[in-house]
Amino acid sequence: MVDRPSRPSAISPTAAGPQPQVDVSDDKVTARLPTGESVEVLLHGATVISWKSGSKGNTENLWLSEAAVLDGSKPVRGGVPVVFPVFGPPPKSGHATSSLPQHGFARNSRWEYLGKSSTESTGDNTSENSIKLDFGLYSSALSDTFRKAWPYDFGVVYSVTLGKDSLQTMMNVRNEGKEGFEFQVLLHTYLRVKDISKCQITGLAGTTYTDKVLDAKDHSSTSPSLSITGEVDRVYKSIKQSTTSVQEDGKSRFDVVRDNLEDTVVWNPWIEKAKGMGDFKPDDGYKNMLCVEVGAVDGWQKLEGGESWEGGQIMKSLL
Ligand SMILES: O=P(O)(O)OC[C@H]1O[C@@H](O)[C@H](O)[C@@H](O)[C@@H]1O
Helix, strand or coil: CCCCCCCCCCCCCCCCCCCCEECCCCEEEEECCCCCEEEEEEEEEEEEEEEEHHHHCEEEEEEEEECCCCCCCCCEEEEEEECCCCCCCCCHHHHCCCCCCCCHHHHCCEEEEEEEEEEEEECCCEEEEEEEEEEEHHHHCCCHHHHHHHHCCEEEHHHHHHHHCEEEEEEEEECCCCCCCEEEEEEEEEEEECCCCHEEEECCEEEEEECCCCCCEEECCCCCCCCCCCCCCEECCCCCCCECCCCCCCCEEEEEEEECCCCCEEECHHHHHHCCCCCCCCCHHHHEEEEEEEEEEEEEEEEECCCEEEEEEEEECCC
């Protein structure tokens, strides 16, 4: 477990200073800090589709396809889709998730907005806000098809916390039934980069990964950093380091810190695969995105009736 964001030195809910703003519409929730940072979350899939930080909140940190479908008819290509309760194509048969679509139903279901909470931390002559948005998905709200395919009683609360230069996304999964169930979870983050050819990923050395492009077999990562020079689809498993970092042009760009999650998928479809996806635009958008997807996808998490599990990430924009 990594440390949660440090506790504010003083919390003053009635502070007189400017407060974060939250707008709730039929299909999305938008939050903005007084300093300009913002986050947009679509209720479809509780998909974060924009996270802006930097000076006056001018820097978009997430890649969203120009052809992303945002009307709820399919998963969003970009942002941070939530993958649950199965990662990738489900096991062909013999597992409770076998009849689910690729990456499960969470990114394909409408979530409920549960509300917000904000904190203001004050230091010497400084004051910093953060805002947490909570979203819920329950078995009772699933479509009949998904409920039939995965007939367990569950509740998931997904919390998205916007800080000055960070975005924390945490999943809390509860088994609300009597029967135990197994699940996988993954936060399929599409980071926005200026030029993939100038990016390096560190924090994965000494890890075993499955290379889904090469041979679907296990390999050992010995090199201290990874550059993307073609299609990549790797599942890094049981990673020792808690932080995966992205450098661009020799400068630190992102830190992705895992919390109670041991695995990370690194994905870029590159030229041909990008062209083959109808909702991936522009065709050369693969140059501006890098998926660093934290998760628990090697094997299964098991929850007995009444138990719950929590895991997630803190992403830091280091501009
Ligand atoms: O097209 P989808 O279902 O959103 O999946 C995108 C990619 O998601 C990644 O997590 C997988 O490792 C890839 O194999 C997959 O191609």
